[in-house]
Amino acid sequence: MFDPLGYAPAYWRVSEAIRTRILRRELVEGQALPTETELARQFEVNRSTVREALRKLESNGLLGRRRGGKRLYVTRPTRESVGGGLSQALALHRARVVDVWEALQAVQPGIAAAAAERRSPEALCNLEAAALQFARRHAERGLAVGDVATFFDALGEASDNAVFMLLNEPMLRLLKPSLAIIIDRVPQARARIEAAQQQIVAAVAARDAATAAAWMSRHVRDFRRGYEVAGIPLSTVVGEDFDPAAPGLS
Amino acid sequence: MFDPLGYAPAYWRVSEAIRTRILRRELVEGQALPTETELARQFEVNRSTVREALRKLESNGLLGRRRGGKRLYVTRPTRESVGGGLSQALALHRARVVDVWEALQAVQPGIAAAAAERRSPEALCNLEAAALQFARRHAERGLAVGDVATFFDALGEASDNAVFMLLNEPMLRLLKPSLAIIIDRVPQARARIEAAQQQIVAAVAARDAATAAAWMSRHVRDFRRGYEVAGIPLSTVVGEDFDPAAPGLS
């Protein structure tokens, strides 16, 4: 009948106040935040309270500090920060590799199509570079996985769509461990990936959205075959590697 | 040439220590965290330091408190929490409605297909209920938008894929404001949405993945027409409504 009358602790209100100003763009990116003491003075709360609020915003990626710097600056969440949160959440929701794969299957063709339609010359160049990088050194297992991710990232970049770019990161992060196993155990995986990448690059270069999407679809389907051949159960729960991105060193 | 030697403040290390234990499932969901004083004793740091660490985890959605409760419990990030973070990030990245629409166009058909393949009887029931709800009361503008979102959510639920469920939330959140305008300004919008929903429900009920995906694709394409008819520029930057989910009242 009655909702509980909301009480919000001070650290929460302080954090919301700052967050709102950032989202309203009254505090613009790159701008230095006032010092903790100054904020405490303005909000009329203690510095400890301010600090708790700042930690919240910091971990949301809205505030960050420059390399080795001391003061906080307004920043927007990096892809890594958003992706980290999302993949962490997915891990806790016990998402399975097949779930991630299914999402990949749904999203990536769309990304490829968008990239084909709108790629800039530089983005195409990056994409080609990524494909070449994978082709050149896919012998080393450690690098190969990273290069595959780089390729997908370059494609997202080429799509010029912030949503795609942000969605790419967490899915790849969750896929990486199992992808490493596939590349390790399935002999023909490297060659198939290389071939698919080249077809996709060609289609993107030719601005042929339909072909790009089709090849990407095939490419992703290959991953699923990879799981089966590598003997990874599709119902494996994706795990986080718990590798914290070092704190101030962004 | 040299990497900076990493230094991590204590509050960060404390936060990481707890986060790692949660991700390793050594701290399971629903479990109460030790008290702040106890944590301070165990980590051998000051309580203020512990509190800063807790704020980080709290805002990551890994810790939460029960209604009106005092102690912190281990929780997993709710859909709202990760959706809020993601849509906030997208807003700051100046994502445009066309970007969100494009992502919707890529993802939703996949969700519909997955839902058609795997829907449980209960999920189907919820989906039907959502469609019915929209059909019944789409006259009221305020409710109509929410009901559309509920329909998409029910579909995500039916797909039984945690990734899809988590991805749905932020996109809908960003789309809502513009959707409200469309429903308001485009006379035939309501009828077209209702028709599409019914077709999708029917396809999902019949486990016809291809038809479900096709209708969903058409449905999403309609939104784009809606933007044009309603006179909303596709390059409008999506904005956050800055509606903070109340703090302890989850």
Place this chain on the structure above:
DNA sequence: CGACATCATATTGTCCGACAATCCGACAGG
């Protein structure tokens, strides 16, 4: 025996004050 009122205790939210480390900017000197 179980439901309910009562109360002491524990816990959180917030404050104050303090201090070391170190980052910053200015300034001088080669």
Place this chain on the structure above:
DNA sequence: CCTGTCGGATTGTCGGACAATATGATGTCG
């Protein structure tokens, strides 16, 4: 122009304090 020095400002961390209130134990009554 690069380097060394220095004082002030700022952050990270600490200890202690206190009010408000959630929690759990206790006692009471049906």
